[in-house]
Amino acid sequence: MNKIKSIFEPLRTINPRTMLLLIVAEAAVALIAWQLSGGGLIPTPDKVVGAIGRIFTMPDFIDNLFASLTLTVKGMVISILIALVISYLSIVPFFQPIARFIVKCRYLTLTGLIFLFTLLTQNGHQLKISLLIFGIVPFFVTSLLSVIEGINKQEYELCTTLRMNSWKTLWEVIIIGRLDQVFEVMRQNFAIAWLMITSVEGLSMSEGGLGVMLIKANKYVQLDVVFGLLVIIFILGMAFDYILGQFRHWLFPYTKLQTR
Amino acid sequence: MNAYTKSHVLLSAENIHLQYGEKVILRDINFQIRNVHREGVHQGQVVALIGRSGLGKTQLFKVLSGLVPPTQGTVRIGADQHPVKAGQVGIVPQNYILFQHRTVYQNLRIGLDHSGVALSEAEKKRIIEDYANTFELIDHLKKYPAQLSGGQRQRVSIIQQVLTGNRFILLDEPFSGLDILMIDKVIELLLKVSTLHEDNTLIVVSHDIENAAAVSDTVWLMGTEEGKVGATIRKEYDLCEMGLAWKPDIRTDPKFVGLIDEIRKGL
Numbered sequence: 001m002n003k004i005k006s007i008f009e010p011l012r013t014i015n016p017r018t019m020l021l022l023i024v025a026e027a028a029v030a031l032i033a034w035q036l037s038g039g040g041l042i043p044t045p046d047k048v049v050g051a052i053g054r055i056f057t058m059p060d061f062i063d064n065l066f067a068s069l070t071l072t073v074k075g076m077v078i079s080i081l082i083a084l085v086i087s088y089l090s091i092v093p094f095f096q097p098i099a100r101f102i103v104k105c106r107y108l109t110l111t112g113l114i115f116l117f118t119l120l121t122q123n124g125h126q127l128k129i130s131l132l133i134f135g136i137v138p139f140f141v142t143s144l145l146s147v148i149e150g151i152n153k154q155e156y157e158l159c160t161t162l163r164m165n166s167w168k169t170l171w172e173v174i175i176i177g178r179l180d181q182v183f184e185v186m187r188q189n190f191a192i193a194w195l196m197i198t199s200v201e202g203l204s205m206s207e208g209g210l211g212v213m214l215i216k217a218n219k220y221v222q223l224d225v226v227f228g229l230l231v232i233i234f235i236l237g238m239a240f241d242y243i244l245g246q247f248r249h250w251l252f253p254y255t256k257l258q259t260r
Numbered sequence: 261m262n263a264y265t266k267s268h269v270l271l272s273a274e275n276i277h278l279q280y281g282e283k284v285i286l287r288d289i290n291f292q293i294r295n296v297h298r299e300g301v302h303q304g305q306v307v308a309l310i311g312r313s314g315l316g317k318t319q320l321f322k323v324l325s326g327l328v329p330p331t332q333g334t335v336r337i338g339a340d341q342h343p344v345k346a347g348q349v350g351i352v353p354q355n356y357i358l359f360q361h362r363t364v365y366q367n368l369r370i371g372l373d374h375s376g377v378a379l380s381e382a383e384k385k386r387i388i389e390d391y392a393n394t395f396e397l398i399d400h401l402k403k404y405p406a407q408l409s410g411g412q413r414q415r416v417s418i419i420q421q422v423l424t425g426n427r428f429i430l431l432d433e434p435f436s437g438l439d440i441l442m443i444d445k446v447i448e449l450l451l452k453v454s455t456l457h458e459d460n461t462l463i464v465v466s467h468d469i470e471n472a473a474a475v476s477d478t479v480w481l482m483g484t485e486e487g488k489v490g491a492t493i494r495k496e497y498d499l500c501e502m503g504l505a506w507k508p509d510i511r512t513d514p515k516f517v518g519l520i521d522e523i524r525k526g527l
Binding site: 152154161163173177179257 | 374
């Protein structure tokens with residue numbers, strides 16, 4: 001009884017096993033509710049599971065999946081490199097206005113810029129990559145700048161008392177010292193890239209991708225396939241999130257440690 | 261016997277005045293720390309800076325270390341009394357800032373790397389291990405700062421500054437939040453650091469009057485004066501002259517107890 005009471009108590013810490021049970025139970029309840037309430041246009045979980053099975057056997061599924069993953073990873077790598085350069089340069093006063101402007105670009109809608117990007121790029125692949133980068137970089141820069149702004153001033157003072165010059169301080173405190181947080185920023189913003197991928201894929205369908213599969217399934221009102229693809233995209237997103245998190249802990253073991 | 265002599269000035273402040281906009285933080289700060297000599301000991305200098313919270317002790321720290329230029333006046337260090345430059349005075353902040361992404365060994369090595377002395381890797385390793393042995397950190401060299409206790413982090417922080425070659429180290433509240441046993445260890449540590457080299461000079465900012473005075477040879481009482489804006493060093497107690505310095509059982513000395521009482525009343 002106390003255990004049940006504890007899961008409804010604010011700020012109560014519960015053990016990992018209870019949390020796992022809670023997740024499984026809540027997911028089961030949601031699935032049952034979905035199954036019982038379905039039947040009309042919205043496919044029920046069993047139909048979605050069946051559709052997932054069919055999607056896996058589609059001849060172009062692996063190619064489409066690979067196309068989406070390649071585009072996302074490529075877009076992410078280029079975006080993080082651009083965002084890192086902008087963020088590191090932002091501590092030099094000359095580059096601060098540029099960094100601030102890029103942060104504000106989060107409020108620009110991509111739809112209005114498609115025509116411009118179509119003129120500036122040579123093919124569909126370039127168009128997709130450019131839009132993806134333009135869409136992700138402002139979010140990366142925003143997160144990276146907040147990491148830099150959050151650095152305790154005493155860390156810079158420590159570098160000064162250790163006789164480091166400003167370039168060494170930049171290297172030790174901002175670049176090396178916050179590399180683990182760059183991974184965290186990547187992990188958090190991967191969701192944005194993954195969210196955008198299906199949208200930009202629709203702009204040039206010749207290369208395929210999960211986004212193209214979604215658009216086609218929507219066009220023919222194959223809602224079970226749409227839901228199946230959404231589940232696959234959701235699971236892949238969570239897998240990437242987990243992998244990047246584990247990669248961060250593996251590369252930077254000190255991130256797992258709690259200050260006593 | 262605690263026979264001693266004092267020679268040349270190691271650190272001095274001349275008419276230090278610090279003001280942010282209209283707000284006067286520090287005014288008329290003048291002092292001299294002279295090199296203390298004792299037979300058979302590499303006797304360094306330890307000064308306790310006592311004062312109430314919010315007076316500007318941390319600002320004075322930053323001025324003394326060259327991190328913040330004073331509005332007026334000059335801080336001079338070394339036998340040649342040149343104006344202080346950032347990097348010539350070490351600071352050990354209250355929260356013992358270390359590079360969290362580096363192990364204890366690497367943190368200490370950074371200090372040594374910037375000491376200005378060309379050393380081979382083997383020499384650096386030997387020196388670091390030597391210090392780690394002396395300050396009971398040898399088993400923690402491979403750990404990250406987050407794996408250390410507060411006391412251990414404090415030791416790493418102090419040694420890092422010592423390895424940089426800084427003869428002047430400012431310590432902000434080194435006794436804060438420690439239990440009585442740990443305080444004794446910190447006192448032991450400060451005495452050890454102060455006796456590593458003749459020129460080593462520690463300035464300890466603390467609210468803990470008794471412990472700060474017990475470890476020091478000079479006490480500065482910081483405060484404000486009636487009708488004047490900004491904090492200054494109101495009184496200096498020369499504990500060497502008073503016969504109260506370098507005594508392990510000083511806390512039981514009635515003269516010391518009287519002094520602590522006097523400082524407390526003067527705050």
